[in-house]
Amino acid sequence: xxxxxxxxxxxxxxxxxxxxxxxxxxxxxxxxxxxxxxxxxxxxxxxxxxxxxxxxxxxxxxxxxxxxxxxxxxxxxxxxxxxxxxxxxxxxxxxxxxxxxxxxxxxxxxxxxxxxxxxxxxxxxxxxxxxxxxxxxxxxxxxxxxxxxxxxxxxxxxxxxxxxxxxxxxxxxxxxxxxxxxxxxxxxxxxxxxxxxxxxxxxxxxxxxxxx
Amino acid sequence: xxxxxxxxxxxxxxxxxxxxxxxxxxxxxxxxxxxxxxxxxxxxxxxxxxxxxxxxxxxxxxxxxxxxxxxxxxxxxxxxxxxxxxxxxxxxxxxxxxxxxxxxxxxxxxxxxxxxxxxxxxxxxxxxxxxxxxxxxxxxxxxxxxxxxxxxxxxxxxxxxxxxxxxxxxxxxxxxxxxxxxxxxxxxxxxxxxxxxxxxxxxxxxxxxxxx
DNA sequence: TAGATTGTTAATCGATTAACAATC
DNA sequence: TAGATTGTTAATCGATTAACAATC
Numbered sequence: 001x002x003x004x005x006x007x008x009x010x011x012x013x014x015x016x017x018x019x020x021x022x023x024x025x026x027x028x029x030x031x032x033x034x035x036x037x038x039x040x041x042x043x044x045x046x047x048x049x050x051x052x053x054x055x056x057x058x059x060x061x062x063x064x065x066x067x068x069x070x071x072x073x074x075x076x077x078x079x080x081x082x083x084x085x086x087x088x089x090x091x092x093x094x095x096x097x098x099x100x101x102x103x104x105x106x107x108x109x110x111x112x113x114x115x116x117x118x119x120x121x122x123x124x125x126x127x128x129x130x131x132x133x134x135x136x137x138x139x140x141x142x143x144x145x146x147x148x149x150x151x152x153x154x155x156x157x158x159x160x161x162x163x164x165x166x167x168x169x170x171x172x173x174x175x176x177x178x179x180x181x182x183x184x185x186x187x188x189x190x191x192x193x194x195x196x197x198x199x200x201x202x203x204x205x206x207x208x209x210x211x212x
Numbered sequence: 213x214x215x216x217x218x219x220x221x222x223x224x225x226x227x228x229x230x231x232x233x234x235x236x237x238x239x240x241x242x243x244x245x246x247x248x249x250x251x252x253x254x255x256x257x258x259x260x261x262x263x264x265x266x267x268x269x270x271x272x273x274x275x276x277x278x279x280x281x282x283x284x285x286x287x288x289x290x291x292x293x294x295x296x297x298x299x300x301x302x303x304x305x306x307x308x309x310x311x312x313x314x315x316x317x318x319x320x321x322x323x324x325x326x327x328x329x330x331x332x333x334x335x336x337x338x339x340x341x342x343x344x345x346x347x348x349x350x351x352x353x354x355x356x357x358x359x360x361x362x363x364x365x366x367x368x369x370x371x372x373x374x375x376x377x378x379x380x381x382x383x384x385x386x387x388x389x390x391x392x393x394x395x396x397x398x399x400x401x402x403x404x405x406x407x408x409x410x411x412x413x414x415x416x417x418x419x420x421x422x423x424x
Numbered sequence: 425t426a427g428a429t430t431g432t433t434a435a436t437c438g439a440t441t442a443a444c445a446a447t448c
Numbered sequence: 449t450a451g452a453t454t455g456t457t458a459a460t461c462g463a464t465t466a467a468c469a470a471t472c
Binding site for chain 2: 462464
C-alpha cells in the first residue's frame, strides 16, 4: 500500500499523531473518528485521513479508528518498534539534559554509548552510561556499529565529528548545534534541532501580534 | 512594503538565513548573489528572492545583496534588534542547559528571571540569575511584565503553569515539553520544541533509507 | 554601455480541502 | 437496513520555480 515517496510534511506529522494517540489511551478512550481527532489536534479530518492513507488505511468505515491499532501502526511506520543503536557525543549541559530526559527506547533508539573530550568526565556515570573518552570513539564504533549519533556539541566541533562518524559508517544524526550538518554531508540523514530559531520566530510573532 | 500575511514557512526560514549570513560575515565576505546563497543553503535563488521580497527588496540589481545590510534587515524583521523580556520556568536539566547555552540577547530576548518549585534550588545562581521560587511568580510578573516565558517543565506541569502565565498577561511561550500548549490556549503565541519528534522521524528515515 | 542580478509576474508543482462513493 | 465514517478522487489553494523586464 505504501506509495513511492511520502512527503516529509506527512512524516513530520506522524510523531504528533503518536503523542496524541498516547494521550487518548491514557484517557481510556478506545476509538476515535477523523473528525474528532481533527478537532483535538486542530487539523482537518480530510488531512488526517489523507495522512494515514499514505501508508494504507487503518480505519474502518462507519466506525472510525481503533486507537490501540492506529498507534501501533504509526509506531511501525516510524520504525520505533524496532530500536536502532545510537551514541551521544558531548556530555555538556545539553547532552546531559538529553541523556537524562529522553526516553530513547520509546523513540526508536537504544543509547549504547556516550562520549566527551573532557578527561575529567570520563568514567562518570550519567543515567547508567559511563562517559567514554572521545579517543575511543573509532574503536567503539567499529565494534558496535551504531546506526545514529546524537550530537550535543558546540558549533565548531560539530562538522569534524560528524565527518569522523560518517567515515565510521554512521548515517543518522540528531544535531543540537546551530551548524547545519547536512549541507556538507548530503549522504547523511540529519534532523537538526535548532531551538534557538524558535526564539527568533517567537520574537517575530510577538512583535507582529495581529497575525494569529 | 510588507504585505498582509506572511506565510509562516517564510518566517521559519528567516532564522536560518540569519545564521548563514553570520557565517558569511565571519568569513569576511561582503556581498552575495541569490544564486550563490542558494547554492550554500541548498535552496533556489528564486525562493530566496521571493522570501526577501515579502518584506521589501534588500538587494541591488546587477550587484546582489550586501551581507551586513541584509543581516541587519532580517534582525529587524525578526525583531531581535528590539529585545523583549522573558522568564524561564523549570531549572531542571533542560532549563539549566537552556540558561547556560542560549544567548538570549542575540535572539531577541532578555532573560529577567528564572523560577522553580524546588525549595532547594531557590537562591542558587545559574549564569547570573538567582533561582526564584514559583510562589513568587505572580508578584514578579505583575511588577516586571515579561513578554514571554520559556517552559522547561514536565508534560503534566506545563498546562497549569501556561494557564497561570496567560492570566498574568504573558502572550509568548517557548515550550520544551511534549505537551502541545497552543491547543488549549489559542490566544497565545507558542513555539513548541518537540525534539523527541526528531528522534522518531530520524528513526523513520533510517529505516527507509532509499528516500533521500 | 554591457553584463549582471534583482524584483516581480506567470507557470508549475504539490499540499490541503472538499466531495462522495464504498462499506462497515 | 440506516447511519456513520472511511478511503479516495476531484477541486482548490498556496508555495515553489521559472522567466523576464527593470535597473544598477
